[in-house]
Amino acid sequence: MARKLKIIYFVEPTPAALASRAAQYFVEMAEEAVIARGRARIAISGGSTPKAAFHLMGDAHQPWRARMPWDQLELYWVDERCVPPDDQESNFRMTREALLDHAPLRPEQIHRMEGELDPEVAAARYESGLRNGFRLEGAEAPRFDLVQLGMGPDGHTASLFPHTEALNEMMRLTVPNHVPQMNAWRMTLTWPVINNALSVFFLIGGADKAGVLKEVLTGARDTERLPSQLIWPSSGILTLILDKSAASQLPATDEDGCGFLEREG
């Protein structure tokens, strides 16, 4: 892990502006990946915040659908609820309705976590898919071009919830995770895989995240209680795209709406 973490946050005035900035960021990072490496392997999160951005990316009346290098995109998930893909709770269902049904992706470009299977089986199958897709050898971790994360009001990210088993997993790529506080099973990329990505960004909106976001970024390190603090990209850079409400307890941004923080590892 890089000793010093440079944190860059972009603050948008409204949820709509947040979604638009996120869609732009997804497209720009995908374009950059394709120019540099011929393809864009992106892992996305679920929840409500990214939904509006996914809608914009799939909307033919918006600039993003035409700009996205869909042919060179490989879409993965950061985590999934252990439910069938048509369940209201499914991250895949949310993404299918908001984006996949409107985007020109071939089935083989969509790497779904099989929430309908036994959690251990689904995690093992997904890990095997990562090993094949990234042609991994031995203990190698996949290096995503971009990982998009959200954060819950409890400081969780992906399906790395406070005081759960998955926080301690450093060898496997994908694990099932029982979340007692929700009485639910999830599956998730492990934090070393997320940190190995070339770029990692949080997409966070809403006043209910403001306090915990301040703690995560500026408070004492307490990863059991604040799992989002586990996200420390090996690049030494962490990007956040926030709305004004979520950023309300962070240091003020510059005139361009950019803020900067640093953490020592």
Ligand code: 6PG
């Ligand atoms: C999930 C997500 C999860 C999400 C946060 C924030 O499966 O729900 O991967 O980590 O990013 O819970 O969710 P909201 O965007 O809905 O606040």
